[in-house]
Amino acid sequence: xxxxxxxxxxxxxxxxxxxxxxxxxxxxxxxxxxxxxxxxxxxxxxxxxxxxxxxxxxxxxxxxxxxxxxxxxxxxxxxxxxxxxxxxxxxxxxxxxxxxxxxxxxxxxxxxxxxxxxxxxxxxxxxxxxxxxxxxxxxxxxxxxxxxxxxxxxxxxxxxxxxxxxxxxxxxxxxxxxxxxxxxxxxxxxxxxxxxxxxxxxxxxxxxxxxxxxxxxxxxxxxxxxxxxxxxxxxxxxxxx
Numbered sequence: 393x394x395x396x397x398x399x400x401x402x403x404x405x406x407x408x409x410x411x412x413x414x415x416x417x418x419x420x421x422x423x424x425x426x427x428x429x430x431x432x433x434x435x436x437x438x439x440x441x442x443x444x445x446x447x448x449x450x451x452x453x454x455x456x457x458x459x460x461x462x463x464x465x466x467x468x469x470x471x472x473x474x475x476x477x478x479x480x481x482x483x484x485x486x487x488x489x490x491x492x493x494x495x496x497x498x499x500x501x502x503x504x505x506x507x508x509x510x511x512x513x514x515x516x517x518x519x520x521x522x523x524x525x526x527x528x529x530x531x532x533x534x535x536x537x538x539x540x541x542x543x544x545x546x547x548x549x550x551x552x553x554x555x556x557x558x559x560x561x562x563x564x565x566x567x568x569x570x571x572x573x574x575x576x577x578x579x580x581x582x583x584x585x586x587x588x589x590x591x592x593x594x595x596x597x598x599x600x601x602x603x604x605x606x607x608x609x610x611x612x613x614x615x616x617x618x619x620x621x622x623x624x625x626x627x628x629x630x631x632x633x
Contacts, residue, residue, distance in 0.1 A: 422546070
């Protein structure tokens with residue numbers, strides 16, 4: 393039953409953009425101080441990762457339903473992932489009319505996605521079990537910080553640059569904690585993708601934010617490389633013995 397529900401949620405999540413095709417981010421007019429190109433926001437190209445995430449999560453749910461409906465390793469992350477994808481299915485429409493509520497929702501989605509990631513074991517079926525959940529959780533970690541930063545800027549709580557710096561620090565802190573515990577390279581890669589996009593977006597307009605994003609990307613890259621090296625060592629361990 394959980395496999396069926398998760399597949400249904402994944403389909404709803406993937407098809408949600410068809411219902412809100414014009415969404416391009418929070419409407420600046422929805423805030424008292426319209427945030428026009430806030431420095432916390434990544435370059436537009438970065439959001440193309442959603443195409444990969446949609447296909448990967450749908451493949452995960454479909455394979456799990458057809459081939460691993462009762463497998464304990466596949467069953468463990470299903471409830472939190474179901475919550476995250478279920479909320480994700482209504483997130484775009486909520487973001488159009490109620491951006492502050494959307495910020496709250498994306499944090500709940502992030503927590504649920506991270507919980508799902510931490511319940512997935514390393515090992516067989518990695519590319520269809522753990523990897524898509526990890527990449528999804530990583531991108532949501534960054535997106536939650538960005539969305540919060542846009543909302544804070546829109547309500548005049550701190551200067552745009554100060555808010556961007558605070559949110560970059562928060563994203564990095566949370567990402568390092570999850571990356572260290574999960575050791576899932578795809579999680580760190582998604583966060584790194586977002587940080588580089590923030591760097592690109594601020595190269596000329598906000599050099600201080602660009603430098604902070606560069607430092608954060610460097611730290612994340614080092615943590616990502618450490619996870620890859622650790623996983624490789626574990627995989628080669630039996631051969632070495």
